[in-house]
Amino acid sequence: MTDQNSQFFAILTAIGEAKQANADALGVPWTFAQMGVGDANGTDPTPSRTQTRLINERRRAPLNQVKVDPANASIVIAEQVIPPDVGGWWIREIGLYDADGDLVAVANCAPSFKPLLTQGSGKTQVVRMNFIVTSAANVTLKIDPAVVLATREFVELRLSEEIGKLDSKNSVRVATTGPIDLTGLPVLDGIAISAGDRVLVKDQVQARENGIYVAGAGAWVRAQDANGGAYVTPGLTVMVEQGLKLADTQWVLATDAPIVLGSTALQFQNLTAGYNGVTARNSSGQITAADAGKMFYFYGNLADQVLTLPRASELHQGAKLNLQNMGSVPVELFPAEGEKIWVGGSNSLPSLTMHPCTELELVRVHPIEWFAQGTGTMYRMRSLPTVPTGANDGRLASTGFVQQELSAERGSAVPLMDGAASVGVSAKKAREDHRHPVDTSRAPVDSPNFTGMPKAPTAGATATGNQIATLDFVRRQLADLVGSSPAALDTLNELAAALGNDPNFAATMTNKLSLKAPLESPALTGTPTCKTAPVFATDTHIANTDWVTRRGVQYTNFFSFTGAVSGAIAHVGGVVHFWYSASAATTNAYSLPNSATNNIPPGATIRVQNWGMYNMTLARQGADQMQENIDGAWSATTRIIPPDSYVDCLYVDKNCWLLTGTGVMGKTRPYASSLTGVIGWQRLPSGLIMQWTRYTFPAAATSVQIGLPIAYPSAHIGVWASNTDDTARYATVGTPFTSAAIASLSSVYVQSNYTQGMSSIFVLSIGY
Numbered sequence: 001m002t003d004q005n006s007q008f009f010a011i012l013t014a015i016g017e018a019k020q021a022n023a024d025a026l027g028v029p030w031t032f033a034q035m036g037v038g039d040a041n042g043t044d045p046t047p048s049r050t051q052t053r054l055i056n057e058r059r060r061a062p063l064n065q066v067k068v069d070p071a072n073a074s075i076v077i078a079e080q081v082i083p084p085d086v087g088g089w090w091i092r093e094i095g096l097y098d099a100d101g102d103l104v105a106v107a108n109c110a111p112s113f114k115p116l117l118t119q120g121s122g123k124t125q126v127v128r129m130n131f132i133v134t135s136a137a138n139v140t141l142k143i144d145p146a147v148v149l150a151t152r153e154f155v156e157l158r159l160s161e162e163i164g165k166l167d168s169k170n171s172v173r174v175a176t177t178g179p180i181d182l183t184g185l186p187v188l189d190g191i192a193i194s195a196g197d198r199v200l201v202k203d204q205v206q207a208r209e210n211g212i213y214v215a216g217a218g219a220w221v222r223a224q225d226a227n228g229g230a231y232v233t234p235g236l237t238v239m240v241e242q243g244l245k246l247a248d249t250q251w252v253l254a255t256d257a258p259i260v261l262g263s264t265a266l267q268f269q270n271l272t273a274g275y276n277g278v279t280a281r282n283s284s285g286q287i288t289a290a291d292a293g294k295m296f297y298f299y300g301n302l303a304d305q306v307l308t309l310p311r312a313s314e315l316h317q318g319a320k321l322n323l324q325n326m327g328s329v330p331v332e333l334f335p336a337e338g339e340k341i342w343v344g345g346s347n348s349l350p351s352l353t354m355h356p357c358t359e360l361e362l363v364r365v366h367p368i369e370w371f372a373q374g375t376g377t378m379y380r381m382r383s384l385p386t387v388p389t390g391a392n393d394g395r396l397a398s399t400g401f402v403q404q405e406l407s408a409e410r411g412s413a414v415p416l417m418d419g420a421a422s423v424g425v426s427a428k429k430a431r432e433d434h435r436h437p438v439d440t441s442r443a444p445v446d447s448p449n450f451t452g453m454p455k456a457p458t459a460g461a462t463a464t465g466n467q468i469a470t471l472d473f474v475r476r477q478l479a480d481l482v483g484s485s486p487a488a489l490d491t492l493n494e495l496a497a498a499l500g501n502d503p504n505f506a507a508t509m510t511n512k513l514s515l516k517a518p519l520e521s522p523a524l525t526g527t528p529t530c531k532t533a534p535v536f537a538t539d540t541h542i543a544n545t546d547w548v549t550r551r552g553v554q555y556t557n558f559f560s561f562t563g564a565v566s567g568a569i570a571h572v573g574g575v576v577h578f579w580y581s582a583s584a585a586t587t588n589a590y591s592l593p594n595s596a597t598n599n600i601p602p603g604a605t606i607r608v609q610n611w612g613m614y615n616m617t618l619a620r621q622g623a624d625q626m627q628e629n630i631d632g633a634w635s636a637t638t639r640i641i642p643p644d645s646y647v648d649c650l651y652v653d654k655n656c657w658l659l660t661g662t663g664v665m666g667k668t669r670p671y672a673s674s675l676t677g678v679i680g681w682q683r684l685p686s687g688l689i690m691q692w693t694r695y696t697f698p699a700a701a702t703s704v705q706i707g708l709p710i711a712y713p714s715a716h717i718g719v720w721a722s723n724t725d726d727t728a729r730y731a732t733v734g735t736p737f738t739s740a741a742i743a744s745l746s747s748v749y750v751q752s753n754y755t756q757g758m759s760s761i762f763v764l765s766i767g768y
Contacts, residue, residue: 001044001494002044002110003361006044006110007110008107008108008110009047009107009108009133010047010051010105010106010107010108010129010130010131011047011049011105011107011686012104012105012131012133013048013049013050013051013052013103013104013105013106014049014050014102015103015104015618016049016096016098016102016104016105017049019098019150020103020106020133023275024733029096029676031099031101031712032063032066032096032098032099032104032546033062033097033098033101033110034060034061034062034063034096034097035060035061035063035078035079035080035095035096035097035127035129036054036057036059036060036094036095036097036103036163037054037057037058037059037060037080037082037093037094037095037127038054038056038057038058038059038091038092038093038094038095038567039058039089039091039092040054040055040092040093040108041055041056042090043092044092045092045093045108046092046108047106047107047108048106050128051095051103051106052085052102052103053103054093054095054103054106055093056093056734057095058087058091059082060095060097061080061082062080063078063080064079064080066076066078066079066083066128066712068081068093069130073123074132075130075132075133076130076131076132076133077128077129077130078096078105078128078129078131079126079127079128079129079718080126080448081124081125081126082114082115082124082125082126082127083124083737084122084123084124085117085122085737086114086115086116086117087113087122087125087317088114088115088116088119089113089114090112090113090114091109091111091112091113091114091125091127092108092109093106093107093108093109093110093177094106094107094108094109094129095107095516096131097668098127102540105129105131105506106127108129108173109127112125114374116128116672116674126141128340130553131598133533139614147576148266150673161169166563167233167235167236167237168197168210168237168238168685168686169223169225169226169236169237169238170223170225170238170241171198171200171238171239171240171241172195172197172199172200172212172230172238172239172241173191173194173198173240173242174188174189174191174197174199174200174240174241174242174246174716175188175189175199175200175202175240175243175246175249175258176199176200176201176202176203177189177202177203177243177245177246177277177381178188178203179203179204180201180203180204181748182201182209182213182219182220183218183219183220184218185215185216185217188243189214189242189243189244189245189246189247190243190244190245191242191243191244191569193215194215195215195216196214196215196216197215197218197739198212198213198214198215198223199212199213199214199215199220200238200240200251200265200268201213202251202268202562203290204336206265207265207266207267207289207290208262208263208264208266208306209267209270210265210267211223211226211232211261211266212225212226214240216616222261222713223370224239227261228261229259229260229316230260230294231254232257232259232261232266233254233257234253234254234255234256234257234259235252235253236252236255237250237251237252237271238250238251241644243303247271247375248269249270249272250270250271250273251268251269251270252268252269252270252271253266253267253268254267254269254315254316255267255316255318255389255426256316256317261262263439265289267289267290267292267314267315269292269293269316269319270293272410275294275295275322276295277293277295278294278295278296278297278412279294279295279297280296280298280299281295281296281297281298281299281300281307282299282300282301282327283300283302283305284305284306284307285307285308285310286307286308286309286310287307287309287321287323288310288737289310289311289314289315290428291310291321292310292319292320292321292364292707293319293320293322294313294322294671295322295324296322296323296324297323297324297325297326298323298324298325298326298331298354299326299327300325300327300329300331301328301329302329303325303329305327305329305331305332306331306332306333306334307323307331307333307334308333308334308335309333309334309335309336309337309339309341309362311320311336312335312336312339312364312366312367312368312369312370313367315364316358316364316390317364317365318363318364318365318376319363319364320361320362320363320452321359321360321361321362321370322359322360323354323359323360323362323376324358324359324377325356325357325358325359326352326356326357327356328356328658329356329746330353330354330355330356330504331353331354332351332353332354332362333351333352333353333354334350334351335351335370336452337745338368339368339369339370340368340369340370341369341370341371341372341373342365342369342370342371342372343371343373343377344377348369352372352376352377353376354376354516355376355504358374358376358396359374359375359376360372360373360374360376360377361373361374383485385403386398386400386401386404389404389405389408391410395605401637420666424571434685444656450492452545452764454468456470457470458470458472458473458618459473462670463478463681471662478492484689490665494512494531502600504754516522525587529544530542530544532546532547533547535547554571555574555575555607556572556573556574557570557571557573557574557575558575558577559571559575559576559577560577560578560579561576561577561578561579561588561590562578562579562580562587562612563587563588563589564588564589564590564662565578565589565590565591566591566592566593566621567590567591567592567600567606567621568593568598569593571593571606572600572604572605572606573604573605574606574607575607575609576590576606576607576608576609577609577611578590578608578609578610578611578612578616579611580611580612580613587612587614587616588612588616589615589616589617589618589619590616590617590618591619591620591621592606592618592619592620592621592624592626592657593621593650594621594622594624595624595651595655595657596622596624597622597657598625600651601651602652602653603650603651604650604653605648605649605650605651606648606649606650607649607652607661608641608646608647608649608663609645609646610641610642610643610644610645610646610663611644612643613643614643615640615641615642615643616640616641617638617639617640617641618638618639618640618641618647618649618659618663619638619639620636620657622655624636624654624655624656624657625656625657626639626656626657626658626659627656627657627658627659628658628659628660628664628667628668629664629667629668629669629670631669632667634656639659639663639664641649641663642663645661645662645663645665646661646662646663646690647660647662647663647664648660648661649660669683678692678693678694678762679692679693679694680692680709681708681709681710686768687768688766688767688768689712689766689767689768690764690765690768691708691709691710691712691764691765691767692709692762692765693706693708693709693762693763693766694724694752694760694761694762694763695760695761696759696760697750697752697754697759697760697761698741699718699751700752700754700759701752701754702752703749703750703751703752704749704750704751705743705747705748705750706747706748706750706763707746707747707749708746708748708765710746711743711745711746712745712746712768713768714767714768715745715767716742716744716765716767717767717768718742718765718766718767719741719742719748719763719765719766720751720763720764720765721738721739721740721761721762721763721764722738722739722761722762722764723738723760723761723762724760724761724762737752737754738750738751738752738753738759739751739752740761740763745767747761748765750763
């Protein structure tokens with residue numbers, strides 16, 4: 001008799017041991033197909049390896065599932081589901097049969113009575129057998145899906161596994177900003193971590209440790225949807241919810257396949273605008289793969305500094321290194337051994353010099369090659385076009401242009417200086433008219449070049465022509481010319497200086513004035529520049545490109561409220577932030593400003609953020625309307641914004657506001673749904689659609705075809721039916737049993753064999 005001393009266990013039979021040995025030796029599948037249960041003729045059986053059948057088998061049916069115990073790879077778990085319309089006997093012994101019909105494992109169990117529905121206590125019973133094998137690698141399951149039932153645990157496990165394989169992962173609360181210990185509950189990016197929080201770990205020194213984790217007081221574990229090779233694949237994306245620096249950023253796994261979790265270095269890349277971070281250095285060293293996507297700036301002032309690039313093979317195709325030399329000395333860049341740097345049309349370079357106040361962008365174009373571009377490559381560029389002689393318009397001057405200008409200046413392509421001249425020999429110098437004379441003791445008649453203090457007769461006061469003007473003649477003429485001029489302008493030098501030494505001063509002034517812009521509404525040309533305003537200035541300074549680049553993407557203002565607030569024109573371009581309210585739900589409410597009375601232009605945006613503990617309402621003013629998706633219609637209906645979400649309200653003209661963001665996520669196509677109680681549907685971002693409905697049969701024992709809430713676009717995968725909780729429709733007799741089968745993309749067959757009257761069922765369907 002069974003009591004507290006009874007022992008229950010499962011063993012392989014002799015046939016089972018032989019078949020396992022054969023499967024292990026030859027590597028062939030060992031297929032389990034059916035499970036039998038029996039009552040052992042009322043005895044307390046003891047399993048024996050010599051058994052070839054059960055003592056008194058009452059039922060044999062296909063298995064529901066066969067799996068390896070997650071806690072012990074040597075234990076195989078076989079499972080069968082017995083429906084409520086089968087029974088009327090005790091279960092004391094269990095047998096497992098393979099595809100050949102041989103009894104390969106046998107077990108005893110505590111006696112359990114399986115009643116029939118006609119006895120007034122029907123139940124669905126799950127029978128499991130756990131037994132030890134030397135290797136579970138060759139164990140397989142043969143299933144006839146037409147006759148096998150599935151437990152809820154089995155369905156939920158399979159759905160969780162398939163959803164976990166999608167690239168788009170559930171969001172994480174926070175992301176790391178540097179290496180951390182994967183244990184305990186630290187503060188990350190300004191957020192205090194709690195047990196159970198999901199965390200994106202992306203900055204570990206050993207990049208193979210990167211991934212999505214669940215935090216705990218002890219050692220952290222990888223999240224269930226990112227803990228295996230099937231779940232961690234190139235293109236994995238995840239959103240970060242909170243953080244001082246990384247809130248609302250999206251990250252993608254940029255590592256190429258194949259990926260072995262725990263061995264392959266995982267590199268995550270920020271998909272949001274801007275650099276991933278900043279790395280600064282003032283001395284020689286190694287640039288790492290983790291610096292890709294960041295701004296790396298060098299500010300050293302010591303000579304002979306060297307920076308080494310990471311191996312190109314450590315980064316994905318198209319990865320970028322953004323380097324800035326803010327120091328006062330050049331720094332030499334070297335690729336890893338065996339790798340190359342390309343600049344324009346040049347041959348590959350062994351190294352590249354980055355001069356002060358220049359920048360380089362190096363793009364990984366091949367597993368061993370980088371392409372460099374930016375101001376740091378200007379001096380290495382080849383094949384620049386040679387602009388025409390005399391050009392002075394700001395274009396780059398090639399070496400050919402310089403030689404061309406020198407040749408035009410001196411009338412010869414001979415180098416600037418030919419060397420020193422010997423006595424009696426002429427040699428070209430910087431200009432054509434500069435030559436050494438043959439006789440250096442006399443001045444030539446033609447264009448003499450006197451030395452010393454040569455003298456000549458002073459011409460008369462009214463003399464004209466080509467007579468030499470002596471100092472006395474010139475002084476007398478200047479005195480007559482100056483007359484009563486002020487002392488500051490009584491010499492030609494002073495007058496010339498005052499006129500800028502320009503013989504065509506009037507024409508020059510006219511030309512210069514024509515190039516000046518008027519103070520009122522100037523129309524500037526060329527490349528005008530201006531002083532850079534402070535980064536967060538909001539005054540009338542002119543915004544140049546440097547100011548715009550450093551300012552980045554920002555909201556114009558931030559408003560923090562609790563309670564009910566009417567929208568105003570000042571809110572456009574800003575964030576309207578509603579925070580926690582201690583009162584009841586719906587206390588926080590916001591109405592968008594009236595587009596007509598405020599003359600709001602198309603493209604104007606207001607972000608409404610619900611940081612409270614309850615839902616808040618979003619309404620409109622005047623004749624304005626709102627819409628969230630392309631499947632809906634513009635309406636004046638008040639919307640609900642859930643806690644910890646936001647809605648970007650974009651005015652698109654004609655009294656229409658378009659709503660986007662996490663606060664309306666369930667209403668857009670990637671997350672479309674119709675949640676109306678017992679009848680509804682939900683579309684997941686992957687495209688998978690779940691639908692549910694309820695149906696009451698018009699008569700007993702009826703089979704009908706019913707429609708689903710919506711039609712599947714491509715495939716109808718499966719459908720399940722269950723009795724409802726409406727027990728009032730079932731008598732104490734009869735056999736209530738329901739089933740469902742796929743009929744089409746938009747309908748299913750349902751059946752009830754309940755013979756006492758009408759019955760009601762719940763139907764669940766999935767497809768895409």
